[in-house]
Amino acid sequence: MKRFRMKLGIFGISFLIVAQLVANTSGNFEAANESYNSGEYEKAAELYETLIPQKQSSAVFYNLGNTYYQLQDYPKAILQFEKALALAPTNPEIRANLKLTQEAAQLQPTEPSWTEVVAVKMNVNVWAWIAVVTFWGGAALIILPPLWGWRGPIKSGLIVLCVLLFAVSTIGLVGYHQLAKLGIAISDEAALKISPTSTSPTKEYLKPGESASIQRKHGNFFFVRTAEDKEGWVDSDFFKPVWD
Known part of the structure; x- marks a missing residue:
């Protein structure tokens, strides 16, 4: 059943994240979707490609990957699915379609490093925010409480939590640095x-x-x-x- 649901994804078009596109690109996006659903895959690919310089969207990359898959241009489909994952790393449908396309191209997926495994648990922007907040939060907890005479296990626990979250976010950012290559x-x-x-x-x-x-x-x-x-x-x- 799981396998069947994964296969369905490769033939479907994602309408769930159309809202990511700005208003002046929505017309071409809908036109590309209509071309895809009509089986006009070459026209759909051209329309999706025109959207990329205007708006970097996982929806566009994902749908373009599906289109190239239908055209049996597996290398370009793989590229587009990877681009979609860069923007939406936790999306299981994109990851499943990437795997199926690699199988169709008779390629063995590369095993990710452990830092890359951690990285894709969240978007790169989320990791960056966690790193910033926990760094300055930890610094504030170390510097300010002595001025106010605040001591005790709660302060120590918050400092440890900030250190742990900062360490994990750093690992995530290192993983994204590797993925960016x-x-x-x-x-x-x-x-x-x-x-x-x-x-x-x-x-x-x-x-x-x-x-x-x-x-x-x-x-x-x-x-x-x-x-x-x-x-x-x-x-x-x-x-x-x-x-x-």
Whole structure:
């Protein structure tokens, strides 16, 4: 039953978070949804793509991922689902559709690090707010109570709580820092080259839809490393960062 519900998600369009879009983009969003539901997937993809520069929305990325899935362009679908997860990391429907698309592309999902596992429990902005509030709250609890003569277990307990929450939020932010380096090969021409030039010898190729961590950039090339320790310079025409 669970598997069946996950599969339903890949064919459905999310209307639950349309409110994220501003008024001047809602017309194109609805038009794209109508094209999708009519089976005009290429037109729907074009319309969703026009929305991205205007409004970074998990709804748009998610629906665009579904559209590319229907077009059997699995690498681009994976990229869009990853972008949607960057904005809505706790959404189980997006994560399920990403997994199904990776399976369709015959890719083995990369195991996340423990810091990344912690990070995706909440949005990056939530972690940032927790870190700020607990840091200054803990500082205030250390500095101010002696001035007022406030002592006791309640104060100590609040300080410990602030320290623990600050530590966890720091782990979450570190995880997001790692996730921010993620990129996806969107073509079978994603060659790993020895140097950042088009004439450089090719060491090997990334699989379409394969993820890699961006280490640095030079001109039109990214130096990337995969979980299997494959590394090299890849042309940005064939490899796209998730966080851009």
